[in-house]
Amino acid sequence: MATHKAAVLRSFSSPLSIEMVPTLEAVPGSAIVRVLATAVVPYARKVYSGNIALTSSSLPLPLVPGVGCIGRVATVGPDATSLQPGQLVFCEPTIRSRDNPANQILIGHSAGFAPDAKKLMEGEWRNGTLAEMVKMPLENLFALNEDVLLGKLGLEMKHLTYIQVLAVPLGGLLEAGVGPGTSVVIAPATGKFGGAAVAVALALGARVIAAGRNTAALEKLTALYGNTMLATVVLSGDVAEDTEKLKEANGGSPFDVFQDWCPMTVAAGDPTPSLIASCIAALRHEGTASLMGGIRGDISISYSMVMHRNLKIRGKFMYEREDVLKLLKLIEHGNLKLGGGVGSGMDIAGVFSLDEMDEALLLAAEKKGWGGSVVVCP
Ligand SMILES: NC(=O)c1ccc[n+]([C@@H]2O[C@H](COP(=O)([O-])OP(=O)(O)OC[C@H]3O[C@@H](n4cnc5c(N)ncnc54)[C@H](OP(=O)(O)O)[C@@H]3O)[C@@H](O)[C@H]2O)c1
Incomplete structure (x- = not known):
């Protein structure tokens, strides 16, 4: 039987163990992909030690995360x-049930919020992808233009992992109609996804107000x-003050779209986070x-304002295939632009092998927020 190396989560009270596991066969609807580079989320260590639940139920163990x-x-x-075979691909982690796409998980990461x-x-x-090989649905694979990305643009595998982060804000921005001639507030704009959202909204040609x-x-x-x-x-x-400041930053006009990136801590004990209230108040009719x-509880917003100003409140989990x-x-x-320097704003904080998972998890936690990315090349 063919085997490959993987980081296996066997219990929330012990570290990932590096093991040889069976390599699956590509059955109809799937492909087996050799993993070249995968980014580690900053809170991975907390998830693998059971300190954050990313879903309504805990992860099934044993599990290869990533x-x-x-x-x-x-x-x-x-x-x-x-x-x-041989094609370079982006493996997109949102797995949607083929008989009910409302049931979705993130491979190796989250068992989703719908019970089924x-x-x-x-x-x-x-x-998931903290392994030498991963089985993926065919529809989650996106062929990459190697000549352009690695050749003309001079990018490396580690830089391409940022595609995953950039795709998330793009999903919400496109759905909200952001493009040339529109104005969008990103708030908070200083986290991993908020910072990425600024880069994406600018690339779409929008006027961007980054707030935080x-x-x-x-x-x-x-x-x-x-x-x-x-x-x-x-x-x-x-x-009131922040609402005026936001409009002033847009030449005195209310703006078209607000994309929210509040982490769960923003609303802890505060049903009306001021950030959300001011950004919604500064929206145009x-x-x-x-x-x-990632707010888990309820928040309160002005019913009257939403009704009188015909506001649209939309939620967005990840993105659609056409967005990628x-x-x-x-x-x-x-x-x-990907890579360091002027571009997406992403810097590679460290690149590790599977055998260095503990170091990778520690550095990822340290580099939380916008800018630093930790990559594992199995
Ligand atoms: N919709 C989706 O599909 C999707 C996908 C991925 C992630 N998410 C969610 O997006 C959220 C953000 O993730 P992230 O990785 O970008 O987080 P992050 O890197 O930790 O950034 C958190 C951001 O929130 C700001 N912040 C924290 N506490 C605040 C407070 N009390 N008041 C104002 N600002 C505050 C931080 O600002 P400072 O710079 O001032 O600390 C920072 O800008 C997460 O909760 C995650 O669950 C959603």
Whole structure:
């Protein structure tokens, strides 16, 4: 039986163990991919020690964690019509049930929020990308243009892992109609996804107002992207004052879209987070609030304001397949730059092997927030 190396989570009270595990066969609807580079989420250590639950139920164990990767197709199922062994691919981690796409999980990461979704993770799509090989649904694989990405643009595998992060804000921005001639507030804009959202919204041609409490990180955004299409606002927590500051940053006008990236801590004990209240209050008539953060409890917003101003409040989990295809074009065409320096704002904080998982998890936790990314190359 063929085997490969993987990081296996056997219990929440012991570290990942590096083991040889059976390599699965590519059955209809799937491919086996050799993992080349996968990013480690900052809170991975907390998830693997049972200190954060990313779902309504805990992860089934044993499990190979790891969410999304860049890899090379090893074998394809008999019904693959386009993908070929050897092809460089982005493995997109959102697994949607084929008989009910509302049931979705993140492979190797989250068993989802719909009770029936967990079944996907218990069997067929249990194991993620912290391994030399991963089995993926065919529809989750996106062929990458190697000549452009690695050749013309000079990127490396580690840089391509940022595709996963950029795809998430793109999903919500496209759904909310963000594009040339629109204005969008990203808040908080200083975290991993908020910072990525700024890069994506600018690449889409929007006027971007990056808001948050972290002055130094907002200044870094201005240093990176300039102030032609980007303005920053340091939020004080006073809703009326912040609402005016946001509009001022948009030339005195209310803006079209607010994309929210509040982590769960923002609403702890506060049903009306000031950040959300001020960003919604500064929306124009018919404006859209795209809620993409991680608040677990309930928040309260002004019913009257939403009704009288015809506001649209939308939630968005991840993105759609066509969003990923658009993202790849934005990157290949040079609208959205990967790599360090002027570009996406992403820097590689460290690259590790599977045998160095403990170090990778520690550095990922240390580098939480916008900018630093930790990559494992199995
Ligand atoms: N919709 C989806 O599909 C999707 C996908 C991925 C992630 N998410 C969610 O997105 C959320 C953000 O993730 P992330 O990785 O970007 O988090 P992160 O890197 O930890 O960033 C957190 C951000 O929130 C800010 N913040 C923290 N506490 C705050 C407070 N009390 N008031 C104002 N700002 C505060 C931080 O600002 P400072 O710089 O000031 O600390 C930072 O900008 C997570 O909760 C996650 O669950 C959703």
